[in-house]
Amino acid sequence: MRKEGHHYGLHRVVEPAGVLPQPAWKLDATPEIWENELLIDVERLNIDSASFQQLKTEAEGDPERIKRRIVEIVKERGKMHNPVTGSGGMLIGTVAEVGSAFPDHTLAPGAKIASLVSLTLTPLWLEDVRELSLETGQLKVTGKAVLFASAPYAVLPSDMPEPVALAALDVCGAPAQTARLVQPTDTVVIMGAGGKSGLLSLYQAWKKAGQQGCVIALEANPEACRRIEAMGLAHHVVCLDATDPLQVLETVSTLTRGRLADVTINCVNVPRSELPAILATQEGGVVVFFSMAVQFTTAALGAEGVGKDVQMMIGNGYVPGHAALALESLRECPALYDWFCQRFSSQIG
């Protein structure tokens, strides 16, 4: 085993020199660990929604072409870091080897874990890509991955199917930050409410805002809208295109009698949803952007352009306790759990 590597994984950066693993173009994914690393036998990848959307479009929906492109990216970059969207996803696997200086000494080989750190900074070496689900963006693979000493991860729960836990853990920063921000009686708008981060955030918003609050779910897919209504997790569910600024503004304005949202959670996985989110939010309110399709300048200049004093936050994928909160949400809300099971556990075996 090689001597102790850098806490943040700098020793694995191939190019450009001096940057951290996330912004790096290429990592050294050699599947032999340094003293403070963890080696994982990778079983399943969960490609981030913005990235998978892009890969699907590029490959014209052909699963074999998507697989080939993923293998190509991982080979070229030493990590599954989509060069177009800049985003990654996460993985599950079995602990193969624990470095002697890895911070968590309770972890043992054989434990089933999920990485809670983006694939964009996880050294990954793929042997084989087997099944791919076009519906979920999950793949069954054989390969090795490395976790650095600084990387958060979660031991998988035994009371739910793995793909379900993986899907929830992939987006667990969003519901955790929603739970932290939303206050009782708040008006909350969830954009892209029908996806997994949208639904988990919706549940936390519903729970925190309470019956005196007002939770508005915006979602483009009519079928997803019907499901949200059936779950009973929102005061209003509206089927609309969240990239249309005027439609979003008019809808939220009408439903709130012109007050607009205290908190807007943006989980839309396509470009151009920045301004609609800003317009839906009241002066002094907060917008949290969780979508990897968000452009920094579009948000910054957009708010200035409409003269709107809103706090705009970059959704942080790490919040203490986020993994436990996401899994607990599934246990607390049977309708949510059923949706995750239907959506994720049947797709790939």
Added chain:
Amino acid sequence: MRKEGHHYGLHRVVEPAGVLPQPAWKLDATPEIWENELLIDVERLNIDSASFQQLKTEAEGDPERIKRRIVEIVKERGKMHNPVTGSGGMLIGTVAEVGSAFPDHTLAPGAKIASLVSLTLTPLWLEDVRELSLETGQLKVTGKAVLFASAPYAVLPSDMPEPVALAALDVCGAPAQTARLVQPTDTVVIMGAGGKSGLLSLYQAWKKAGQQGCVIALEANPEACRRIEAMGLAHHVVCLDATDPLQVLETVSTLTRGRLADVTINCVNVPRSELPAILATQEGGVVVFFSMAVQFTTAALGAEGVGKDVQMMIGNGYVPGHAALALESLRECPALYDWFCQRFSSQIG
């Protein structure tokens, strides 16, 4: 005069349809106003720092090539919206015509104003580009611009040179947000402290944190570091490359005895300063990104990647009272005012 246009300027969007003027590719910059618009005889453009940096590099520092590129962009897009950086800047000029339904009825033709809205959403029609300053990114031009009913602007003060006021107003969101966030006794790190947004933010941080606080100025240019020291606006001034994550972390960690910053204000105008800003900030602290060179995904995934629970804010160019606060800072602090005068008023006449 044409009938009342849209409050947010949608009636000027040429393509793509349905988006707001900021994200639009092209605006209709016809210099004839609608009822609720304002027409300006443009005198001076102030190109945003990230954009000007990019234009300078692309044109290999040749002022004539930069001018030609600016004329080209404005002709193609109907606005000075740099297609590479996505950023703009602002302008000053004289009110030429006030639409009958423009919200501010006190404004009269002949008043000298600065737009407080990005050039990326301001319809602009250039007749001539005259002088260009490579030092400041300001240009003297002849042309017309249009302000929408929703656009903030400021009447120029009579007690300071126009280029000085323009330079301060261009970045006035940063010091205003700094003033709002920094609390007495806070530890504050200002990255890119030697530029205009850096210096104005530094002044507000220094004022708000007080002597019990700790203000750390990071700046790459040694000459700028000496100037900051002479101004006496920081407890520590360190000359370093703010894109080097380890150097930034070690420096801030040493100066704060491992506590790190409560608030980090990032005003660095080159890429890859996201992670250094995150690393300089303590758990639970706040990072505000004001640079147009920031990548959303790099920040979001970077914080997750190092498992750091920091609030990351997209610097909003609009904060109520921001223009007055920036100009007042120059009046309050003679050293700051002198720097702005030396740097901006002598460059172009």
